[in-house]
Amino acid sequence: MRLAKGGTAGRKLRRRIAAIAIGGALLLAFPAVAEPLQKPHGGEIILTVSGAIANTNGDGGAFFDLALLKSLPVRVLVTETPWTKGRHEFTGVPLEALVAAVGASGKTITAYALNDYSVDLPVEDGKRHGALVVYLFDGQPMLPSDRGPLWIVYPFSDRKETRSETFYQRAVWNLYAMTVR
Structure with missing residues (x-):
């Protein structure tokens, strides 16, 4: 895909792509919040x-x-x-x-x-x-x-x-x- 160098639409698209890239990098750098384990099933x-x-x-x-x-x-x-x-x-x-x-x-x-x-x-x-x-x-x-x-x-x-x-x-x-x- 080719991005227009000038104009509002080109700048907005480049910002969105940059935000997605930064967000993806942050997800890789910081693991997701841990999910709790299931409770034991009632056994010892x-x-x-x-x-x-x-x-x-x-x-x-x-x-x-x-x-x-x-x-x-x-x-x-x-x-x-x-x-x-x-x-x-x-x-x-x-x-x-x-x-x-x-x-x-x-x-x-x-x-x-x-x-x-x-x-x-x-x-x-x-x-x-x-x-x-x-x-x-x-x-x-x-x-x-x-x-x-x-x-x-x-x-x-x-x-x-x-x-x-x-x-x-x-x-x-x-x-x-x-x-x-």
Whole structure:
């Protein structure tokens, strides 16, 4: 399209195009206001995410029951772990999808287990290393006596870089809370 150099119509059109371009740049520079998460579906809260998050569904945090976790994207991973014999099927939410759902803006997650164990892991572990927040082990829900209700699992069989003490320490079972920093 050719714009007229002179005249009122040409100036108005150039101003509108400039305003649209500036508005688009502002939308890219400043993310949209975060939408709140759905409320848990009435089940027992099994995961609380707090800290540097934009999307909450309760008192300053994101609270998940099993049904709400299952409403997020699902991935199935078949892998061996140092704590189980043979390959097993793990079903859960990709860590990347979970941090996106809560609008995480930090770089580190502190993951907390029911037995008072905690560990820091990079938010990037979801995208970079395929970490999964697992809620089914071989198709069955996990009890606290079986490393449940949640377990952070990495694709140990498929990604050589995850077969190290660093990633074994990040594979938190009995997971119940995360704080994003």
